[in-house]
Amino acid sequence: MAGHESSYTPTNAFTKWLDSRLPIIRFAQDHAMGFPTPKNLNYWWVFGAVLAICLAIQIITGVILAMHYEASVDGAFASVERIMRDVPYGWLLRYIHANGASMFFLAVYI
Structure with a gap:
């Protein structure tokens, strides 16, 4: 996406290989897990x-x-x-x- 840098970095060889071919983990990290949430969310x-x-x-x-x-x-x-x-x-x-x-x-x- 234009103007958006991902903060996800693959850690092992398999996730690097998967991220280079199908960046589904990067997509999930950027769009589902990487949201800022308030501290009082319980x-x-x-x-x-x-x-x-x-x-x-x-x-x-x-x-x-x-x-x-x-x-x-x-x-x-x-x-x-x-x-x-x-x-x-x-x-x-x-x-x-x-x-x-x-x-x-x-x-x-x-």
Whole structure:
């Protein structure tokens, strides 16, 4: 990238060889691991970010599932079956929503 010098230096022969052919470690170091972070960043911030991601996933998948769900005694099971079979990636949305609820509970509990 123009105007950006990397601070990564390979330490052994394999990483030098890999960096000369495919600089994936340099890319990860510069773009994912080399960011300055504040000193007061602690586990509370991390769990807050995890909870925010879980909440966003729950809201998005919940709204999509609610658009296809029929809330009646006669049609509830049929609508869930229709979500699982006929809605594109409906099975994935349903399982993401279920596992997201478990992950949200786990993150709150911890």
